[in-house]
Amino acid sequence: MYTYTNQLLSSLYKSYIYVTIIATLATILGVIINGIIIGNFLGNIGLVAFGIATPITYGILAISYIFANGGSIVCSNNMTNEKRVNNNFTVTCTVSLIISIVLTIVLYSFSQNIAMLLGASNITLIPTTAYLRGIILGIIPNIFTMIFINYSRIDGYPKLGFITSIIITIANLILDLIFILVFNWGIGGVAIATSLSYCLGTIITLYHFLSDKSSYKLTKNIEFINEIKEIIKTGIPSALNQTYNMFRTIITNTIGITIGGVILMGALSIQSNVYMLLCGVGVGIGSTTMALGGIFYGNHDKKLVTNLLKMSVKYALLVIVSITIILFIFAPFFVQLFGKNPEVYDTAINGLRIFSFSLPFSGLCYIFLNFYNATKQLKIANYIGFAHSFLFLSLSAIILSNLTGTNGLWLSFTVGHLSTLIGLLIIIKLKTGKFPRKIEDMVIMEHDEFPEENMLNTSISNENSLLKLSEDIPSLLKDENLNEKTLNRISLIIEEIGKNILIHGFKSKKDKHLDIRIKY
Template sequence: MDASLEGPIGRQFARYVAPNVLGMIAMSAYILADTFFIANGVGANGLAALNFAIVIWTIMQATGLMLGIGGATKFQVYKSQGNTDAANRTFTNAVMLALFASAVYLVAVNLFATPLSYVLGADADTVGLTDTYLRVIFSFAPFFLVNNVLLPFVRNDGSPRLAMGGMILGSLANILLDYLFIMVFGWGMFGAAFATGIAPILSMAVLSIHFIKGRNTFRPVKTRPDLRLMGSFAALGISSFIVEISGGVVLLIFNLIILSFEGNIGVAAYGVVANIAFVATALFVGTAQGIQPLASHNYAQGNTANLKKVLRYTIVTALAISIILIAVVWLFAEPLANAFNRDNDPHLTMLAADGLRIYFVGYLFAGVNIVAAAFFSAVEQPGRGLAISIGRGLVAIVAFVFAFAALFGMTGVWTTFPAAEAATACLTVFFLVRLSKAMEAKRVG
């Protein structure tokens, strides 16, 4: 029995979700800070280059989330069942796989950064900037991936506030170092990537307190790589992987389509929309990660009543966040766009402001889709979580973007996200109704 997850479910929900949402906002500010300082320190070409580079960065981030969330879900189930040996082996295998993946990414990106930049859409004006950002940030790959594993394990081990502290310190340091390296030292794209790379190191330093003070119930153990165990927690984390990587896929497709309509200035405008949206998505990812220990624990304990409460609180929270986000963006679209417009280009402001207002309507559906996919994975139903994640992140959005862009131009591009999320929400509701009926039947039985 995990005492840290006992007590009134509403209080536990707040205890785990609130700090994790705050932490994910801080963590997402890594890229938003880069966006702001690059836009104001390098200009529109730097902003476009960052948008190209983030496509590849999301692959690394997605891998870290898959291993961290999947491993922590498996860890929580074993911990709740009192199986300490299996819990320790899960942590050890998650770290081993993270180190292996980071080595692959580090070598591959540094070998092929320039051709990758061209594939991503860079031209003569932006290829050097994109190449520099990719090489520097992927040199920190081991720190990004191991940090993404440690965060959910420490959170699941009864220290959600410490996990939040690690994310917030990393983010604040990133913002300060961005200012120093870009605006004071004039290091441009190198400075932005270097500042971002330091952030997970500082986060890991905070997380080490969990071990130094002896609060940890897990530790690395001597064990061989267990491919079956790795496969099982990777499957549980695959929906988180798809949620994150779908953003990169969408970014790539949108970049290439927008280049044909508006050139680099259009990609810069989309960079503003995409990076503000990155923070918005972090609110829902934070909620999803926050509920994971609660859902996994009550699932392992067979507590259907509490599981239904967790699901209800999660959906209501996602809808409330969505409504607030849409209202804020509709009211402040122009000021938000101008914050990333060093040269006061009216066309950039117009494109970005229009894009923000249309694009953000999609979060009315996206929030529920994201948290529902995570909930299914947390209760060891990764198939449903994966179906929702693939539906919203790949199938629906690719199906809509080409048709909408051909019919309605840039307006069609912005409308793609709301349309894809609304279509996926139909599948999400279907799965949730079936789950609710199954839990009710189990409770009655």
């Protein structure tokens, strides 16, 4: 008679996921816009230089993720401890500032050497170096924008990241056009435009944390060592995922230049941009999973953790399969966005269509990576990051490109991501002794604070069902430690509080819903 519909979690999930996906896409779109501007105004050589420099973008993201993801997950696991939360926020900001300053100085000083290490030479060396220098100047605002967006998400302000990302994207586009068409700064101007846009993003998000709305405050007396250890340990899986992307991109770029020269490298650059954009959906869903998963895991609530994973997988497949179909059909349109370069046109279209089949598998990898990261299964999360972004993809690229040439390089994405998921199933079997056949089997929690045998879970949508539940409490809660007086109090509490919520807690009279969970 009494069933738990999970509608409250669904509403909460939807309120996060849409703004998170759009915010993630908008953030990544800044990089994509750079590729589109470069391809249309600076030609294939500029696009190749942009592609060669892509690994550094992944490297900067890796540093960002250590503190943005690691810090926010640790924070979400300790939301009830104000002192710990403020200590966490202070340590994250302090260490991030020091590291980003050092990185900016070192990388800028050796930017030309880095360009050469990445494969730039002859006509691509100067534009690659110019782009690297502009991007490196934006390391500090890039890292802090990511940190502030993640912390605002668990602070109950997911729309702040969405608004900030939109502003960054618009500012980046405007500055790109000004620096190229008006000041004639070339590819270096594109990179500087991106860095300045992130400066604007940092200012916007910082305003929230300086206001009274913020739950986090900088403190003087911090407990440093243990906090930074946990932040780094928790952020490493997400960071390693981007680090592996960096090294894998170097490998695929090297293969591309070797077997296809600048033509295939230009096509790879287009694919890399489209991949980054579409993976933004997977990252967005994964970020929602990470934010909510950290809170539910911190409460030791296995039921909500399991329902969250089910919801994440459902949305990931629904959205990403649709995107796969769109990319396959409209591949020529995506290629033309990056300029009309006839020498790379056919190669890029063929590559995007073969590559599109990898997206659902890649999206699931992002979901599980963030899920296991949030639920403290860090060894599994580290495996996914390593296998998904580097190991299987790189091995597949090397083997398949030697066997089938260019098509093998494109096919390696699907083979690599699918191999990662198969490996994950094997690891779960080894860890639990049971081969996972459904989503519930993928959840690993040593301690469940809310076991089914000691829980009453139900959902109501009107006052009549609330009153009926209140009357039935004595028969529903069967426990020898609950006497008649206690049961009557529980009934009264449910009736009074539930009634007030239904009457005063909803703007719309139609969409009233209340999930009730009683542990006894």
